[in-house]
Amino acid sequence: DIQMTQSPSSLSASVGDRVTITCRASQDASIYLAWFQQRPGKAPRSLIYAASSLQSGVPSKFSGSGSGTDFTLTINNLQPEDFAIYYCQQYNTYPLTFGGGTRVDIK
Amino acid sequence: EVQLVESGGGLVQPGGSLRVSCIASGFTFSDHYIDWVRQAPGKGLEWIGRIRNKVNKYTTEYAASVKGRFSMSRDDSKNSVYLQMNSLKTEDTAVYYCASPYIEPWGQGILVTVSS
Numbered sequence: 001d002i003q004m005t006q007s008p009s010s011l012s013a014s015v016g017d018r019v020t021i022t023c024r025a026s027q028d029a030s031i032y033l034a035w036f037q038q039r040p041g042k043a044p045r046s047l048i049y050a051a052s053s054l055q056s057g058v059p060s061k062f063s064g065s066g067s068g069t070d071f072t073l074t075i076n077n078l079q080p081e082d083f084a085i086y087y088c089q090q091y092n093t094y095p096l097t098f099g100g101g102t103r104v105d106i107k
Numbered sequence: 108e109v110q111l112v113e114s115g116g117g118l119v120q121p122g123g124s125l126r127v128s129c130i131a132s133g134f135t136f137s138d139h140y141i142d143w144v145r146q147a148p149g150k151g152l153e154w155i156g157r158i159r160n161k162v163n164k165y166t167t168e169y170a171a172s173v174k175g176r177f178s179m180s181r182d183d184s185k186n187s188v189y190l191q192m193n194s195l196k197t198e199d200t201a202v203y204y205c206a207s208p209y210i211e212p213w214g215q216g217i218l219v220t221v222s223s
Contacts, residue, residue, distance in 0.1 A: 001171075036152070038152075043204055043212060043213040043214065043215055043216055044144075044152060044204070044206075044213055045211065045212060045213070046209075046211050049208075049209060055209075055211060056211070057211065087151065087152050089152075089154070091208070094157075094168045095154060095168070095169075095170045095171065096142070096154040096157070097154065098151060098152045098153065098154065099151075100151050101151045101152075
C-alpha cells in the first residue's frame with residue numbers, strides 16, 4: 001500500500017497568510033493526487049485533483065503542485081472559512097490512501 | 108443540483124450486519140464510479156472501497172480492513188449504491204460517506220455505531 005505522510009500535522013496561521021502543506025507518498029503516485037478540505041462537522045470537499053487541477057467552484061487561492069512522491073497544497077490569503085483540516089489522497093494504486101490530515105487553525 | 112444522500116445507519120451489535128444506502132441525483136449516476144469513505148470519531152479519513160460503472164462491469168475494490176466482510180452493489184435504475192456490512196466490529200464505528208470521483212459534493216455521511 002502507498003503510505004501518505006502529511007506535514008505539518010497542524011499549523012497556526014493568521015487571516016491573510018499564505019500556507020503550504022506537504023504530502024509525501026511512500027511510492028510513486030504519478031499525478032494521481034487529490035486534496036480535500038474538511039470543516040468541523042461537515043463532509044470533506046474536493047479542492048484539487050490530478051495534483052494541480054482545481055475542482056470546479058473552488059477559488060483560485062487554492063493551488064496544488066507536485067508529482068511522483070512529493071506534493072504541496074498552497075492556500076493564499078487565508079480567510080476564516082479556510083480554517084479546517086486538509087487531507088491528501090493518492091488514487092494511483094489500490095487501495096486508495098489518505099494522508100493523516102493537516103489541521104489549520106487561527107493563530 | 109448534485110446530491111448524494113446516505114441512509115440506513117444506526118446502532119448494531121458486534122458480529123451483526125447492516126446495509127447502508129446512497130441515493131444520487133443531479134448527475135448521470137450510471138456513468139460514474141462510487142466510493143465509500145469512513146471516518147471514525149475524532150480520526151482521519153479512510154477509503155474503504157469502490158464500485159465501478161457498467162462499462163467496467165461493476166467491479167469492486169476494497170480496503171484490507173473490510174475485505175471479506177463488506178460488499179458493495181449498485182442499482183443504476185434507482186441511482187443507488189449499497190454497502191452491505193457483515194461481521195461488524197467495534198472498530199467499524201464511523202461516519203460513512205459515499206462519494207464519486209470528480210463529483211461534488213459528497214454525501215452528508217451516516218453514522219454507524221457498533222456496540223453492545
